[in-house]
Amino acid sequence: MNTSSEPGLGRPDPGLSAIMSERRQLIGVAYRLLGSLADAEDVVQETYARWYAMSRQEQEAVNHPGAWLTKVASRICLDLLRSARARRERYVGEWIPEPLPGRPEWIDVRPGDTTADPADRVTLDESVHMAFLVVLDSMTPAERVAFILHDVFRYSFAEVAEIVGRTPAACRQLASSARRRLHTSQTPAAPAAQRAALVRHFKRAWEAKDIDALVGLLASDATAVGDGGGLVSAAPRPVEGDEHIARYLVDLAGKVPDLTIQERTVNAQPGLIAQQAEVTVAVFAFDVDGARITRIWAVRNPEKLRPWTARTA
Numbered sequence: 001m002n003t004s005s006e007p008g009l010g011r012p013d014p015g016l017s018a019i020m021s022e023r024r025q026l027i028g029v030a031y032r033l034l035g036s037l038a039d040a041e042d043v044v045q046e047t048y049a050r051w052y053a054m055s056r057q058e059q060e061a062v063n064h065p066g067a068w069l070t071k072v073a074s075r076i077c078l079d080l081l082r083s084a085r086a087r088r089e090r091y092v093g094e095w096i097p098e099p100l101p102g103r104p105e106w107i108d109v110r111p112g113d114t115t116a117d118p119a120d121r122v123t124l125d126e127s128v129h130m131a132f133l134v135v136l137d138s139m140t141p142a143e144r145v146a147f148i149l150h151d152v153f154r155y156s157f158a159e160v161a162e163i164v165g166r167t168p169a170a171c172r173q174l175a176s177s178a179r180r181r182l183h184t185s186q187t188p189a190a191p192a193a194q195r196a197a198l199v200r201h202f203k204r205a206w207e208a209k210d211i212d213a214l215v216g217l218l219a220s221d222a223t224a225v226g227d228g229g230g231l232v233s234a235a236p237r238p239v240e241g242d243e244h245i246a247r248y249l250v251d252l253a254g255k256v257p258d259l260t261i262q263e264r265t266v267n268a269q270p271g272l273i274a275q276q277a278e279v280t281v282a283v284f285a286f287d288v289d290g291a292r293i294t295r296i297w298a299v300r301n302p303e304k305l306r307p308w309t310a311r312t313a
Contacts, residue, residue: 022069035133037307094237132182147174279309
């Protein structure tokens with residue numbers, strides 16, 4: 001957006017660059033709250049629409065525009081989360097958060113380098129990991145908003161309370177409940193180099209259609225979940241067990257001879273994409289516990305792959 005005038009007035013808007021500079025922050029908050037990049041972009045668009053629906057005097061009365069924008073965006077997200085259950089009931093098959101594109105290739109990580117895995121607090125990267133988002137999706141809307149705004153973006157509970165419509169003490173309890181859910185469900189984090197090596201070995205074994213090698217990389221109780229959204233084919237239910245997953249993937253590769261597998265950063269972690277005719281048709285995210293892959297999320301719903309097709313076509 002290059003204009004330097006407020007829509008409809010023609011007067012210089014000295015605060016425009018500052019307002020628009022908040023867009024990345026708003027997208028980050030909304031994506032973590034909703035698990036959908038498309039929905040997050042819609043929320044930010046609506047947030048800016050509400051800002052520019054105000055008069056210049058009303059805008060100038062806002063002491064901290066960035067905080068105002070975040071509050072409005074978070075409230076819109078909260079409303080969407082409250083209606084999400086009904087929308088999920090109509091969703092065909094398994095629902096997986098929309099995968100977030102990262103760098104075209106993985107960053108090389110030296111063996112033993114654990115700087116990408118700090119344990120002292122939730123980092124922005126960790127808060128977009130697929131396993132993290134899947135657990136967030138099991139929370140109540142209020143828990144999710146309280147936790148993300150406080151633990152990830154460091155808003156005070158007093159500020160969170162204004163958004164959620166509860167007392168600061170209640171918001172503290174919501175965030176605490178959310179933390180317990182995460183700690184109960186999350187596996188110990190593997191070092192970044194180990195995650196990358198496992199996914200790379202997985203890719204090579206899959207390309208070689210080596211069932212035994214795939215089984216050796218998967219935990220015995222591993223689970224693979226596919227999301228086609230009813231628009232393309234996907235496993236209707238989670239595939240469970242190392243051998244079942246390995247055979248399913250090898251069978252899939254045999255049915256699609258022109259399928260190519262490439263390494264990509266998916267939700268800030270090493271992942272894979274599958275392409276046909278240079279168009280991304282699936283994105284794979286992984287969860288790793290020790291020396292084995294425990295979870296695979298395969299997103300095939302083309303509506304969730306639009307950013308990937310645009311980046312890799």
